[in-house]
Amino acid sequence: MKVLKFGGTSVGSPERMKKLLDIIDASQRQIVVLSAVSGTTNSLVEIGQAYLAGDKPKAASLIAALKGKYEIFIQELLADEEYRAQGKEVIDYHFNLLGGLANDLFTPIEEKIILAQGELLSTTLYHVYLKEIGVPSVLLPALDFMKIDEDNEPVVDYITSHLTPLLEKHPENNLFITQGYICRNSFGEIDNLRRGGSDYTASLIGAGIRSEEVQIWTDIDGMHNNDPRIVKGTQPIAQLSFDEAAELAYFGAKILHPQSVFPAQRYKIPVRLLNTMDPQAQGTLITNESEKNRIKSIAAKDDITAIRIQSSRMLLAYGFLRRVFEVFERYKTSIDMITTSEVAVSLTIDDTTYLSQIEAELNTFGSVEIETKQTIICVVGDFGTDKHGYAARVLEAVKHIPLRMISYGGSEHNLSLLVKTEEKTEALRSLHSRLF
Secondary structure, eight states: OOOEOOOOTSSSSHHHHHGGGOOOOOHHHHHHEEEEOOHHHOOOOOOHHHTTTHHHHHHHHHHHHHHHHHHHHHHHHOSSHHHHHHHHHHHHHHHHHHHGGGGGGOOOOHOOOHHHHHHHHHHHHHHHHHOOOOOOOOOOOOOOOBBBTTTBOOOHHHHHHHHHHHHTTTTOOOEEEEEEEEEOOSSOOOOEEEEEEEHHHHHHHHHHHTTTTTEEEESSSBBBBSSSTSSOOOOOOOOOEHHHHHHHHHHOOOOOHHTTTHHHTTTTTOOEEEEEEESSOEEEEEEEEOOSEEEEEEEEEEEEEEEEEOGGGGOOOOHHHHHHHHHHHTEEEEOOOOEEEESSEEEEESSSTTHHHHHHTTTTTTTEEEEEEEEEEEEEEOTTTTTOHHHHHHHHTTTOOSSSSEESSTTTTTTEEEEEEHHHHHHHHHHHHHOO
């Protein structure tokens, strides 16, 4: 059984929703995971913010505006009056629920309920559409099998034990529709997966049922070997390893959240990134295998802050780095890159929420320098310890650009450079020209 996930743009209009059947093979057993219709989640966030602010009139106005869009949506999606009436019932139910929250004490629990309505709407309306055109399908509520624990981590065994019986109840059916993003937490309340959203759902379902393949359909034909918004002539990458894909996603490839494929990786489920707008495009296949002797891709991550701590106390001292890292741990701030010398350590962060407090504590160790508006350029490929020449090619390509930091050897798949953000475009284009 395959798992197919379609993002918000893939279901962003009635026309696109109808065209999903050009991709979905109803003769094959498949689970289809749908995101909310594009724009819906942003509107739901606004509604939640209005409620949190106590502005019930604004919330009511936003709800009415979004409902109006869905009323137009079902008129274009559904042709038969009987099924339009069913679509209207679906819309009325969910928007009455949203409006009814004005009568409750509004807490983060209600906010999560609001955010869940987008996926519940898109999947139920698609199920109604399939009924209208005579395509058998089963609507599987993700809230019946998708669960996170007290640490907000998904429980794959729970998914397996609760989803498998639901599938076995319908042996005659091939097509199953479910929601991405939403789940229940350890208290049984409606919650969401946060990281990776619907991609994460698809990967978790694939792991839970040991699927033969997970397909993630978006509006771009796979991961590219550079940022197509900045560099001309980029190409999709045919094959990546899970580790390479995670590196690219973490360092700027927006098509995929870096943690969303971890469940599939753990259970060795292949993941394929494909383009809804061009279903014949090859896309990108992600597996445990890595192509050797190749540089695969380049990605960039902006809004990086570099921190340099210099102290003569580092010289021949043990425990110094541990004390430095403990500062970042206390403020729950992750580190992206790190380089060290005998008397200094440089590192980067992308979350500056607690930067002033971190700086104050680091000043007790020595002198601290902070540089903002930095960008990490990540080059992904085969940088194994037995390889030679690849690092030289990368550095040769940027020899005319000042480099703040270089990180090499921490991973066999990644060489990272820190440059000023104003140098990013030139760095990406020069690397692309020399490496590809």
